[in-house]
Amino acid sequence: MERNLYEQEHEDFRGMVRAFMEKEVAPHQEEWLAQKMVPKSLFEKAAEIGLMGLNVPEEYGGSGPVGYRYNQIISEETARVGGHLGGMRVHSDVCLAYILAYADDEQKQRWLPRIAEGKGMLSIAMTEPGTGSDLAGMKTTARLDGDHWVLNGAKTFITGGANADLVIVVARTSSSPDNRRKGLSLLVVEDGMPGFEKGRLLNKIGLPLQDTVELSFTDVHVPVANVLGEEGEAFSYLGNNLPQERLSIASGAVVACEAALRYTVDYVKDRQVFGQALASFQNTKFELAALEAKVEAARAMVDRAVLLHEDGKLTPVDAAKCKLFCTELQGEVVDRCLQLFGGFGYMLEYPIARLYTDARVSRIYGGTSEIMKTIIAKSMGI
Known part of the structure; x- marks a missing residue:
């Protein structure tokens, strides 16, 4: 279309x-x-x-x-x-x-x-070794000491953390027994601040070039001038930015689907099986035709979401639907495409293998598929 x-x-x-x-x-x-x-x-x-x-x-x-x-x-x-x-x-x-x-x-x-x-490369540090989707339960803290916040804690799975010059760290600066979401703040930690350490590159099953590290903060003195927004209001800030983050993940899922189909169509046209092109078999045609139709639907969904986002109308529920549908489809597409490559699809020199391993995390980061389903179900009144 x-x-x-x-x-x-x-x-x-x-x-x-x-x-x-x-x-x-x-x-x-x-x-x-x-x-x-x-x-x-x-x-x-x-x-x-x-x-x-x-x-x-x-x-x-x-x-x-x-x-x-x-x-x-x-x-x-x-x-x-x-x-x-x-x-x-x-x-x-x-x-x-x-x-x-x-x-x-x-x-x-x-x-x-x-x-x-x-x-001035940016990264954002939310996830902790014991805290994933439950951001209100994070343990990283900062206490005010004169004109500085003294930051202590650890973060993990931080994308872009190794190359980051500025890290937006979510930390608890106060507590409220009536509202766990209150008291979180955004502190911008600059590379080289004493007590700020970047750990080793984490060995992931996919996305090998997306530098992912652990970060530690030991009595890091962050100037009050580096607090982003109002102290204690980070939870609402994070929520406000989630639609764009989830749209970005959905968009990446669709372009990965499109790439997988391109590579697979080229491969099945060239690959000879039983004296004829793999593309000539009905199973190959039906598999790829079905995937093409689904990816077309996902593309239309993302394009619509992009326009809504630019108009300021993309809701958290819309973004959750987009991320859920597109990332689940990504898993299906790369799996079926790899199957058509046979044993070669399991070899890392073929791009379909990298697309396969890269795909798995898209259903986890930015909010798991289960979290997306919870958001959607709540909007349905169930």
Whole structure:
């Protein structure tokens, strides 16, 4: 079906992004995989063509407000070359929104120019070793000491944490016996602050280039000037940004589905089985046709959600539906596509194998599928 999501300025931007991906990303994937890390120099190169300053006000070196469709194009073009950008999508699609929404003028002057230059990579630290979806139960604390907050605790599964220059840390700064959600605050911890340590790269079954680490904070003195938004109001801030975060995950799931289908269609046309192309068998045709129809539906859902988000109308329930449907479909698509590759699909030199291992976490991070179902069911009155 013809898409009506993009206008000419978006397609012009796509051309620039495609050239960047082909020159600066695709040729280096194997090298980066060996290093298990995307180099920070990539972000500075991306900044040179404006990719790091999307939606950053012009006075701080950015593009000004352009909307989420530009982020979507970056996701699509990354998948087109089979590339990975490390923590860049989390930086742009998740973390930057907190700075734009809640930073005061002084903080914006300090941080946004660095962000637009690709020298202020962002990460957000919520999950703890004993706390996942129950953010109100986190144990990381900060106590006020003069003009500093003294931060103590640990975070885990932090995407982009190794390359981060600025980490938005969710910590408990006060407690209320009547409301567990009150008293959480956002503190921006800067790389190099004494007591702030980045742990080893965690060995994951997928997303090898998305640097994921543990972070520890031992009496880290964070200036009061680094509190993002109002003290004690972090829970509501996190909720406000969830629709975009979950839309980003849904979008990534769909582009992964589309990539899996492209690779599989090319493979079954070339692969000879019993003297004929694998694509000529009815089972192959039926499998891929069914997946194509489902992915088309998911694409329409994401495109609609993107437009709703740009209009400020994407609700948490809508975002939950989008994430649930698209990430569950991603698991189905990559599994069925890998099956058509046979034994070759189990070999990591084939991109379908990487898509398969990468897919599993999308049903977990940003809120598990079970959490999405709970949100949807509540909206139904059940």
